[in-house]
Amino acid sequence: MLVAVDLVVLTVRNxxxxxxxxxxxxxxxxxxxxxxxxxxxxxxxxxxAAERELSEETGLSxxxxxxxxxxxxxxxxxDPRRVISIAHLALVPDAADPTAGGDAAAxxxxxxxxxxxxxxxxxxxxxxxxxxxxxxxxxxxxxxxLATAFCSEAFxxxxxxxxxxxxxxTEIDPRNFHRKVSKTPGFVVETGATTTRxxxxxxxxxxxxxxxxxxxxxxxx
Amino acid sequence: MLVAVDLVVLTVRNxxxxxxxxxxxxxxxxxxxxxxxxxxxxxxxxxxAAERELSEETGLSxxxxxxxxxxxxxxxxxDPRRVISIAHLALVPDAADPTAGGDAAAxxxxxxxxxxxxxxxxxxxxxxxxxxxxxxxxxxxxxxxLATAFCSEAFxxxxxxxxxxxxxxTEIDPRNFHRKVSKTPGFVVETGATTTRxxxxxxxxxxxxxxxxxxxxxxxx
DNA sequence: CCAATAGTGTCTTTCAGACACTATATA
DNA sequence: TATATAGTGTCTGAAAGACACTATTGG
Numbered sequence: 001m002l003v004a005v006d007l008v009v010l011t012v013r014n015x016x017x018x019x020x021x022x023x024x025x026x027x028x029x030x031x032x033x034x035x036x037x038x039x040x041x042x043x044x045x046x047x048x049a050a051e052r053e054l055s056e057e058t059g060l061s062x063x064x065x066x067x068x069x070x071x072x073x074x075x076x077x078x079d080p081r082r083v084i085s086i087a088h089l090a091l092v093p094d095a096a097d098p099t100a101g102g103d104a105a106a107x108x109x110x111x112x113x114x115x116x117x118x119x120x121x122x123x124x125x126x127x128x129x130x131x132x133x134x135x136x137x138x139x140x141x142x143x144x145x146l147a148t149a150f151c152s153e154a155f156x157x158x159x160x161x162x163x164x165x166x167x168x169x170t171e172i173d174p175r176n177f178h179r180k181v182s183k184t185p186g187f188v189v190e191t192g193a194t195t196t197r198x199x200x201x202x203x204x205x206x207x208x209x210x211x212x213x214x215x216x217x218x219x220x221x
Numbered sequence: 222m223l224v225a226v227d228l229v230v231l232t233v234r235n236x237x238x239x240x241x242x243x244x245x246x247x248x249x250x251x252x253x254x255x256x257x258x259x260x261x262x263x264x265x266x267x268x269x270a271a272e273r274e275l276s277e278e279t280g281l282s283x284x285x286x287x288x289x290x291x292x293x294x295x296x297x298x299x300d301p302r303r304v305i306s307i308a309h310l311a312l313v314p315d316a317a318d319p320t321a322g323g324d325a326a327a328x329x330x331x332x333x334x335x336x337x338x339x340x341x342x343x344x345x346x347x348x349x350x351x352x353x354x355x356x357x358x359x360x361x362x363x364x365x366x367l368a369t370a371f372c373s374e375a376f377x378x379x380x381x382x383x384x385x386x387x388x389x390x391t392e393i394d395p396r397n398f399h400r401k402v403s404k405t406p407g408f409v410v411e412t413g414a415t416t417t418r419x420x421x422x423x424x425x426x427x428x429x430x431x432x433x434x435x436x437x438x439x440x441x442x
Numbered sequence: 443c444c445a446a447t448a449g450t451g452t453c454t455t456t457c458a459g460a461c462a463c464t465a466t467a468t469a
Numbered sequence: 470t471a472t473a474t475a476g477t478g479t480c481t482g483a484a485a486g487a488c489a490c491t492a493t494t495g496g
């Protein structure tokens with residue numbers, strides 16, 4: 001049985017949640033959009049394989065990438081070659097555009113909303129994997145500080161709020177959000193600097209704090 | 222590469238969380254305790270393979286078993302034969318004792334607390350899989366009605382509380398618990414019957430309700 | 443000046459936890 | 470009777486959501 005890893009790579013750009021898709025350069029599904037991925041090597045750990053494929057097929061530098069296992073898909077009919085795939089979820093800051101490589105003929109960012117609405121656009125069972133990945137990301141933003149993985153090293157609380165709004169596809173009251181984030185221990189720490197890059201009154205800049213879990217959590221509306 | 226499924230099968234008996242372990246009847250690790258599991262057949266879906274192994278190796282009837290995928294373990298050194306394993310989590314009501322079969326020389330219930338304290342008791346990386354499975358079960362009891370999977374068809378709120386106490390290894394105030402469960406929409410529905418099997422005043426019997434998610438959740442202390 | 447964003451304070455509602463109190467069974 | 474469990478009510482504190490208000494920039 002063949003064993004592969006696939007990747008749901010998400011970023012937030014211009015207040016929209018985007019996913020990295022490739023155009024397949026080989027059969028099956030040659031020419032169709034798909035998630036990046038590839039076969040696991042015999043002496044390789046699963047997470048290492050996912051990191052390698054991310055680098056090979058998309059050219060994304062692996063710095064500041066959050067990567068975790070998502071789920072495994074193994075229905076006998078999901079791939080004519082009988083491949084089981086361990087899907088992974090990657091969250092990256094708004095980055096330079098990806099460059100295709102490996103078995104990928106092209107690599108680009110695609111709006112998640114458009115793909116969710118069109119189950120036939122992606123090859124294999126990748127629409128299902130995408131749905132599961134997006135739901136995982138949405139859930140993790142509630143109880144973990146992972147939203148910071150979408151931000152640059154130093155960010156304002158307004159920028160962090162825009163990440164939540166893009167991933168959850170909701171509007172959030174800026175004043176309550178500010179109070180919650182700054183009162184949740186270890187979520188963010190001040191850098192001491194400020195910025196006016198969002199316009200208006202200068203905003204304090206923050207880095208991700210030491211907390212792994214948010215107490216209390218940030219709940220979706 | 223070989224592909225297997227392993228099972229973390231949990232139940233609650235006498236206020237303790239128990240896990241189903243087998244004694245391996247074949248190499249490697251012949252004679253040592255391990256989680257039940259086995260190889261996936263070429264034409265088989267992963268969840269089907271997990272169900273089949275549960276039935277073959279432990280003889281547990283599959284009725285009223287909650288089964289879900291847990292995570293996939295694929296480190297190159299985890300098994301000398303280079304096996305990746307898709308672990309599954311099963312929650313079953315306090316059931317008859319299991320009967321060994323397949324590659325299992327014996328099958329029994331073991332206290333989870335004892336196994337967690339002794340990382341060397343289980344073969345392969347099964348201690349790690351057990352830890353992940355127990356943590357998943359503990360987390361799911363917070364926001365899903367899955368605690369009912371440990372109860373018989375009709376149960377009292379006191380029995381449901383004992384499930385939470387056993388899985389979380391904590392004490393819960395019976396009065397606050399009662400109020401929370403009965404006010405969470407769709408968690409449980411009255412059967413109309415009562416029982417005195419717990420002693421004291423007769424308690425109403427409930428069945429699991431239609432809710433898939435608990436609003437508000439039952440939070441751990 | 444105005445418009446925009448940042449940040450604080452206040453009010454109301456909801457819910458968790460502590461615990462007094464009542465209800466109904468068995469010994 | 471005592472004792473056990475079931476179930477309700479009440480209080481307090483934490484936190485969420487709505488939103489008034491002030492602060493500080495750029496145009």
